[in-house]
Amino acid sequence: MDRYLEQAKIDAEARGIKLTAKRAAVLKALIGMQKPVSAYDVVDQYREETGEKIAPMSAYRMLDLMVEAGVAHKLKSINKYVGCAHLCCDHDHGTSQFLICTDCEAVDETTLPAELLVQLQASVDPLNFSLHTNQLELHGRCGQCQ
Numbered sequence: 001m002d003r004y005l006e007q008a009k010i011d012a013e014a015r016g017i018k019l020t021a022k023r024a025a026v027l028k029a030l031i032g033m034q035k036p037v038s039a040y041d042v043v044d045q046y047r048e049e050t051g052e053k054i055a056p057m058s059a060y061r062m063l064d065l066m067v068e069a070g071v072a073h074k075l076k077s078i079n080k081y082v083g084c085a086h087l088c089c090d091h092d093h094g095t096s097q098f099l100i101c102t103d104c105e106a107v108d109e110t111t112l113p114a115e116l117l118v119q120l121q122a123s124v125d126p127l128n129f130s131l132h133t134n135q136l137e138l139h140g141r142c143g144q145c146q
Helices: 002-014 022-030 039-050 057-070 115-128
Strands: 072-075 078-083 097-100 107-112 136-140
Touching: 002 022, 022 039, 022 057, 022 078, 039 057, 057 072, 057 078, 072 097, 078 136, 107 115
Parallel strands: 097 136
Antiparallel strands: 072 078, 097 107
16 A cells, blocks of 8 residues: 555656645545445545544545546546546556446456557547547456356
8 A cells, every 4th residue: 555655646746736744644535445436435535544524525525636637537427536546667558447346346457559559549530539538447247246
């Protein structure tokens, strides 16, 4: 956990975002749950870990800042957050793809090949459509739920 938080601090600061003690505690609460969580889940976990209260809107703002810093991801299809699974790796992971189990909500983060992103954009070019995000979220059943 300490290594993860240290790397998160480095990555956030590289993007001009300071990982304050409160933000680090929110990130720690997020990754400690090891599943996709809502801001309200983070509020509860934060209170359990620190004994302090945090407003849900503050949690939303901090979580969105973690996403901007590249240390967390927002799963838009289920409106929940997860810590970045590849934060402590020492190689580029490119664009994230999330495999979300519809039964247990387990999430696996993997990487999309750059060629696939080029193909995706090429497939929508004839429709004069420009992709604004390249994060993919696929829903199905994980190995344990099958």
